[in-house]
Ligand code: KG4
């Protein structure tokens with residue numbers, strides 16, 4: 035029996051201040067998230083300066099809560115995992131500085147983790163049997179990536195968005211129909227009252243790469259539809275717009291993903307990122323994968339949106355591979371997946 039590895043994980047790349055204690059990468063002993071959403075709502079999106087300040091205010095408290103809920107002290111830990119990119123530089127810096135300070139004070143190894151790797155590894159938490167290789171769709175506010183997970187820590191991005199990320203499109207369309215920030219969960223809810231086939235919005239294909247995404251045309255089509263109705267003095271149903279838009283996004287995500295799983299000859303597929311908590315997306319993938327004989331994996335919604343447990347999961351596999359960061363670890367806002 036190998037010795038257990040217990041990590042404290044810290045995440046502060048955007049508007050969630052989060053800390054978790056994770057054992058052997060898959061057992062979450064605690065998962066504390068302070069969401070700043072309410073603070074940013076009145077501005078219609080995340081204000082970086084406000085996010086950084088709130089992280090500073092909350093981070094110690096969140097870490098203390100995570101340790102106490104896990105019944106661990108710093109002396110019981112084997113390392114500290116922290117998101118160091120991509121994300122908002124000021125926000126990332128708070129987590130990175132905090133992790134470096136604790137690592138130095140407690141003499142614990144430091145492991146810098148890629149935020150997207152964290153999202154992917156969220157799948158390991160509740161799916162104890164899931165092991166690479168598999169294909170993972172990462173759809174968040176900042177990214178829409180189709181990733182081939184060759185092995186732990188070995189990623190190949192085969193598709194990405196050419197313009198807006200899927201979550202960004204949800205947020206922008208939500209704003210256009212007056213739902214406010216963050217748009218994803220609100221569109222998800224309103225869609226249940228609408229007809230997904232009411233309006234024929236476009237499903238964009240990117241000529242040069244069959245796995246790439248483009249959502250800006252869809253967003254413009256929604257805005258044009260609303261303008262058109264307003265100019266003609268016609269009423270429009272916000273629920274039908276939400277449902278039809280959502281279906282257009284999901285159709286593209288599903289088609290590209292299933293195509294990739296088959297083309298690469300895998301039998302396992304996973305989803306990750308904030309958009310992966312969308313109820314209709316989960317149902318659609320679940321049905322489609324079942325029909326295609328593909329094993330479908332997904333984290334619970336709480337592990338889809340930003341959290342630190344996923345950073346603890348990713349950090350564990352990096353730790354096993356011998357990855358250790360120095361005290362020169364810095365926030366890297368544009369960090370690429372697979373880069374160090
Ligand atoms: O992964 P995440 O929490 O943060 C980033 O790393 O970006 O993703 C946030 C994004 C936001 O754009 C939000 O609107 C979207 O995920 N989102 C959703 C849902 N919940 C969150 N999109 C669609 N349906 C949802 N239920």
Ligand code: ZN
Pocket residue numbers: 149153174175307308339340
């Ligand atoms: Zn994220």
